[in-house]
Amino acid sequence: MRNVLTIDQGKIRDGTLDDLKRRTCTWVHYWEPTPEELADAASHIGLDAEELQELLSPTQRPTLRDTTTFSIVVIRSPRKDKEFLTKPIVLAVSKAKNDLISVTPYHSRSIERIAALPGARRTAIFAEGATALLFTILDEITASYFNVLERMDDEIDRVERNIRSTNGESRTMETIYRLKKTLIYFHKALVGNREVVGGIEKAYAQFIDPKLLSKFRTLHDQIVQLVELDATYRDILTSTLEVHLSVISNAVNITMKRVTSWGAIILIPSLIASVFGMNFDLIPTAHAQWGFYGALAVMVVATAALYWYFKRKDWI
Structure with a gap:
């Protein structure tokens, strides 16, 4: 599926692919793309369909690269199916064309929240250009990590309160292992995201507006904080698991x-x-x-x- 938003005379409206030829900021978002839509997105970005499909694979690491007209940012976003894991999002931005093309293999709530922003806020972002829109998406994805970790913090508190009870030991162990698994996936994704945002901040991407690079410095610091928070939670869970095993042994x-x-x-x-x-x-x-x-x-x-x-x- 595909959705197009563009700014026209100071207002955001639904657009078409023809708006990519205009110099105003246009955002084309593909989610759960069909093979035809995937090939269409790849042709606009300057990739083969197979290359774009590879960037959307579940094991794809965050990366930053350039094509002839776009800078491609692959970032990993938290995604909950049966449990929290991470999935890739491909973002292609062009300073010259002032366009952003995003592709996700699933329905992204982070993207949905940005598309549903109040009119004045969306207009201000589009008016700044495609790089500002890229920053907004990355910022929203980073915020979603904070939200998930906050919920995990509550779960860890509940586990810590229950570790001295042996009645529900199987559920406690299951919860601890599930949380540790999620934190390991998050750590791998966040370290990759940190490298990508650090590369943007250092102007490694050719088609990202250098005037807005200072915004990415703050974003980089937030991701560093997330990595440290993730490591702290993993240490807490390791200690909690040891205490729980001691309780069971006793x-x-x-x-x-x-x-x-x-x-x-x-x-x-x-x-x-x-x-x-x-x-x-x-x-x-x-x-x-x-x-x-x-x-x-x-x-x-x-x-x-x-x-x-x-x-x-x-x-x-």
């Missing part, structure tokens, strides 16, 4: 102590009964009048002594 030890204690208590009378129950004629005290009661008394005393001992040791 619970297992307590259970084993109780099982051992009761096993020993049951073993003594069973041992005495088995000795006196052997099928031999010559068993001492076996035929005495007090033999049964003596054996029973020994069982009771031994059982009581063991129970007192284990109770004193707090094993039962």
